[in-house]
Every structure is written in C-alpha cells, then in structure tokens.
Amino acid sequence: MSREELAARRFFIHTFGCQMNVHDSEQLASIMTEAGYERAPDVSQAGIILVNTCSIRAKVAQKIVSQLGRYRRWKERNPKVIMGVGGCLAQHWGREMLVKAPYVDLVFGTHAFHEAPRLIDAVRAGGGPVLDAAFREEIPSLGIHAAVTNGNGTTKHQALVTIMQGCDNFCAYCVVPYLRGRERSRPAAEIVREVETLVGQGIREVTLLGQNVNSYGRGLREETDFPRLLTMINRISGLERIRFTTSHPKDMTEGLIDCFGGLEKLCEHIHLPFQAGSDRVLARMRRGYTREDYLGRIAALRRRCPDIAISADVMVGFPGETEEDFQATLALMEEVRFDNLFSFMYSEREGTEAASFGDKVPEKERNRRLRILQELQDRHAWERNRALIGKEVEVLVDGTSRNDPRELTGRTRTNKIVNFAGPLRLRGEILALRISDAYLHSLRGELKPPEALLVHKSPEAVHVHKPPEAVLVHKPPEAIHVHKPLEAVHVHKPLEAINVHKPLEAVLGRK
C-alpha cells in the first residue's frame, strides 16, 4: 500500500471538553475502526482529522477555531486530508462552522457520530462540504462500545459507559439541552451487558456517564431508576469499582444517598455541582434547589458515608450577582470544605435565558471574585490533602506518571491521584499505599510492607497481591487476609487530583 493510501485510511481525533466528549471520541474511534479505518499514531500521519468540540464556554469555542486554523496547515500541505468537526460546537454552529472555517470538509453534530464513515465517503465522493447537524430520536452511537486499549495499545482498566444523554433542566446559563437534546436513558439490561463485556476484557472500574445521571430511567418503558441500576451493576462479578458523573442536587434522592456505603463497589466520591451559595442567584439560574437543600444533601451523604469525597462546580459573576451573593458562595464553601472544586467565571452563551439578562457583572469584578474563591478552595484542598499523610489508601494503578515516567500513578476510591515508586507490572492492580506526602493536586504514596496484603474485592477474588514484589497467591476465601474496610481509610478530604479550577469544559456539561 502506498504512503498516500495508508494515510487515507488513518484518522486522528482531537477532543475538547468533558468526559462525555472523551467517551464520544472513543466511540467515534470504534465506529471508524469498524468501518476499516485505523488510528494514526499522530496527526502528521492522518488522512482524516476529526475535531470533537465543546460549546460550553465562549473561550473554548475560540480555542477550537484556533486549533482548526493550525490543522488547516496539514491540509494545505496535503489537500487530500479530510477535516471534520463534530460534537457540541458543530451542532451549535451548524452551517456557520463552514463560514467560520471554510477549509473544513465535514460538520457533524452530537447525534451523527455513527454516520461519520458514511459522511467521509460523501466528502470523498466530491461535491463540496458535508453537513449533518440533525437531531435524532434514537442515537445509535450511545450503545457503541469503546475500545479497551489506550492509543499506545496498552489495556485499559477503567472505562466510561454512557447511561443517558441530554438534559431536560434548562438552567438559565446552559446550552447543553439545546445541543444534546432532551434526556434519553439506555435500557438497564443493555448497560449491564456492556459493563459485563468490558469486565470480560479486563476493565475493573467503570464511570457511568450522563448529563444528569440521577434522573436515569425517566422515559424508559421499564420501571427503573439510578439506584436500581447501580445495584444491578454492583452485582457484576469481576468489577471492582463504580463511579458516576454528573449529578444534580435536586435529583439526589434518599435512595441514591443510601447507595454510598451500601454498595461496596460504589466509590466514595460524588461530584455534586452547587453553582452558587445564594438562593436569589440559584433561583435566577433555575437550578431547582436552595442553599439549604444543597447543604441538607451534603449532610445526608456524610451521615451515610463519613469518608465520602465531595467535589463540585461553582460559577462566579452570574448576571445580577451582588457582593452579598458572592459572600454567600464563599460561606457555603467554608461550610462544606470541598475536596475539589471546578470554578468558573460566568460566560454568556448565545440562545440561553441568561444571555438576555441586562445586569451583567463587569469582567474585572468577575475575575476578582474568581481569584478570591480559588484562593479559598486552594486552602481547603491543601488542608484536606495534608490530613491524609500517614493514612492508608486503596489505589487502582493507572500506569506511569505523566510528570515522571519512572513513577507509577493511580487513583484512590475517593478519586485522588497518588504517585509512587513501583514496577510497571503493577499497572491495573489494586494496592494498598501509605500516604507519605500531599500537595494541592496529588498525593505521594509508598507501597505498604509485603506483609500487608491487599485482596481484590470481587467475590471470586483469589488474587492476593504483595507489593512491591507482587506475587500472585491463590488462597481459599477464608484464608484471605482482607484489606482494611474502606471506612477505615481516611480519605475524607480527597481532592480529585485532576486540576482544581479546570475550565468548565473539563467537567461533564455544567450542573
């Protein structure tokens, strides 16, 4: 095969945005692979460049357009390169995308991912750029399984599973319902089958995804809800950990709160966006809960699961936000002491209700408030992380650390990043580590002495691991020296060691 023919079969995907987008890109890669294409090792070797976009904030849209401009250079060097733009911004702008970036060959919306190979064929057939930004009743790509290997061919141990898509809430500042459409849940049996398949392929942790997973099940023919789905997934043999994102405080039921501490595979972490601490602002945002409601949910979660880690989204400078409102937000933070907070400045999105509000907060003031809020959060995160020093945590080893390839990295059940020294063969293992140091965004751990064995938690678990020489020992269940119960692992201040204050596109939509 000539170099040119090879390049024509190779695709490269650049993803902007939230975990939902990351998962959409993984599904897109599977769709392309199924259709006979293969992933290019890097963009320079790709004949098809696909950019999966996010439209949550105006700044992200600017970044995407700049990135498209950079990819244009590849196309100028090789006019046969196909440039496609998919996802939220493609949905939002539609035909306008072709005006803003006339060198783009293909624009496909959030509901058209499964059509990508056919649309690429249409581009190759000639006749000008191709556009598909239609909303569909059924979204076939929702059920597509993403590959369980990383780009470098290594096996993954964590997987994302979409359980629902879209949102019916129409918060005053948010474009998601306009771009992703109304809520749609996948049937529970289909989700369980997908998780079972993933577990069979080596996956040990799943994150259930949706714009508002708490309202899972609405509109399905079967009588189900999110706690019931979690209970079904918790029974899957071989699965070790379950996470979910994102939650909405107004749909945080007692039944769901009871799942924490009640379902042993459900990790002790929740992302529960609060957005503002002032009832007046919450009402204008159309969030559907009050400050007291939110604090009540947090108290109930901590009663049920004292070590639970709590992260959230918050926004400053929503139109009409006064200094008093802002102080109410800071006071709520002091009360809750979040493990991690994704903080953003309000940014106007065309077509939303808030875009028509006249009482905008000046940008300088929004910046000031954001700075104050982030300083407060840094203090809380620092305190909570420092409190972990000397404690024992359970970590699922992801692989080598991004900052230091000589080190390994993994996540606690409370979603904190822990870096530690150890052999690469521990990748994918669940280990006990002792925390030796703590930073703002991560922890440093040490493997526990060999006599401290940690057992995988699946019912049939017979693999006992000794760090660091990790010898696999097969023992009858009664002979297993079980790792200390989760409640005994003091990780109540975990900070999800992803960057605090990551931009809004880094979270699942906006809650």
Ligand code: SF4
């Ligand atoms: S912020 Fe979340 S809950 Fe509100 S409309 Fe957007 S996606 Fe829906």
